[in-house]
Amino acid sequence: MRLADLDTPTLILDRRRLQANIARISARAHALGVELRPHMKTAKCAEVARLATEGHSGGITVSTLKEAEYFSEHGFNDITYAVGIAPAKLARVAALQARGARVSVITDNVKVAREIGARARALDARFEVMIEVDTGDGRAGVGFESDEVTAIGQALHEAPGVALRGILTHAGQTYGCQGVDGIAAVAEAERAGAVHAAERLRTAGLPCQVVSVGSTPAATHARNLEGVSELRAGVYVFQDVFQAEIGSCALSDIAVSVLATVTGHHPERGEIVIDAGGLALSKDRSTASAPRDVGYGLVVDSGCGDTLPEMHVARVSQEHGIVKAASGALPFDRLKPGTRVRILPNHACFTAAAYDGYHVVDGATDDVIDTWARVNGW
């Protein structure tokens, strides 16, 4: 099969770029002396997980129980479900464990911690739990200096059927950084906060085997991870325009793109219409806060080589993308109706979620060498 045979819009994955991205972060984890537990929320794909865990323990991170179930079926049975657990979901966790998976869950709430103990008894199950601490992101987690760290730790440790595994944090504020030094400073704050929380558990006589940190920017630029046991990062496998803008990668590292077709010309407005709109690209606007705002994605040629002169998807409706040039004229002659282009996504995790799978290419060729499935939903 060739790219030219595919209906549009559709999702393309460049295996060569994928492998280079994976090799880079894998080497970073080895150099920093930590385990790598790649976050599968981005790729949601067993083939990608196999590549990303090569040379590491095989442990992965997931964002949904559906991912946990899918990856367990595909042989990945050391799983951290890194979104605060809703107690009602523990029945699915117990079912996974009964089928041989080891699943760690997280919480930042003492009432939930107690409820996990109650559910362990009710379900005759054993749950492994980490305490989520906040190291500056302000999304979830108890403050790493808060007394709640030890209160939750005690509640978990005292409950029969519950094992306190350690501390987990995600310094998502790396996404607000621009440049290597800013990211490295956040990565150090994340490390120090997580290690501090872990020390508080240990001082209180509580177990803390795992200290888990990470995001793609931090994994790329952290200078020291002393006291940390494992690194989680996800979007690095694909990268995206936002990651390029904040300094995690170059545009030429981006491994996923949407193949689209030109359907209309509006020279009077300086606009070209393509058949990739808000559903095909997602409505993520990450780059709105980046130095270069590329709207809903950056337009490159169908070989994913040349960046066309600063063309981006300026507006979307459900199935329409409106392409504009940031400066200069749009190349209407080169982009006649029917011409294929590729869109580099703002945020790969969101764009990929609209598709059931990937058409895999190996570099800038027209040959589709494989099709890999994704797991979506909950």
Next chain:
Amino acid sequence: MRLADLDTPTLILDRRRLQANIARISARAHALGVELRPHMKTAKCAEVARLATEGHSGGITVSTLKEAEYFSEHGFNDITYAVGIAPAKLARVAALQARGARVSVITDNVKVAREIGARARALDARFEVMIEVDTGDGRAGVGFESDEVTAIGQALHEAPGVALRGILTHAGQTYGCQGVDGIAAVAEAERAGAVHAAERLRTAGLPCQVVSVGSTPAATHARNLEGVSELRAGVYVFQDVFQAEIGSCALSDIAVSVLATVTGHHPERGEIVIDAGGLALSKDRSTASAPRDVGYGLVVDSGCGDTLPEMHVARVSQEHGIVKAASGALPFDRLKPGTRVRILPNHACFTAAAYDGYHVVDGATDDVIDTWARVNGW
């Protein structure tokens, strides 16, 4: 099955509200003396299409060929594919027609019009085509007063194997209106523009059987559709917070909602965390331009009755929603971890697209009476 048994996040559809929304627009079409061709891009569901076409011809509108194929398999064989056709897609259209469907496609480009003729010959097929005109939306379509209307009409009419069906327009600028009078004025401009384009075709001796207009706001508030043959509207079946904000409906008409669970409390920031994030709600930010900005959705109680005191999803990451109160304090006691809430979507078409189907309820009860599938993708 009861709502309490469902894993979260998941999508709930209130059939009672759905039927009332459908009855309202169906009656509007009858009163205005036009055919109703509901746009299935919102629901993408055969059960909804059956309800929405009751008392009308059975014709539907779709936004993807995957929808066209799905609906044809479910017995809907009068289909308008209302997104500018990429010529390479005509092979799929021909295949649909060979299986008994009548599919109209649209274009706003004279080169595409000629290519449709070439593909009709190459595929030994016959294509029915409408000319998309722009009546002020500025997305797609040739200007309704432009000479291109007749140029495209001539190109289509002259091509063996191509039937020129008429004029289609979508005055999406109704979405920029606030209030009934503004919407009615845009609906009149849409009507007048489409009728003008149709008259130009007829004056040039070209056929123009169909004059197709519509959007949910226009369908709700148009005062006169003289010269128009059919009305397309889509989101009205579900409605959403944005439609309520611009005056298409009341909040109590919104038929779809996301069921979510509270997973964390952050009283120090006045925030509650739920397990419905950017994938479960979509990153659509339609209400950013509305009088009341509800972020990524409005939070209501699990029975979808009371609107909790101005609570909305202020921020999202992939699987986290951060709930804040617009004014006053969050009811932390009422929303303990584990409590279920529902989120009324900003934009129903985008939120629904994250799910494979609907859990159907009938009013404010806990009983799930049915599960209806959706078709996603391309």
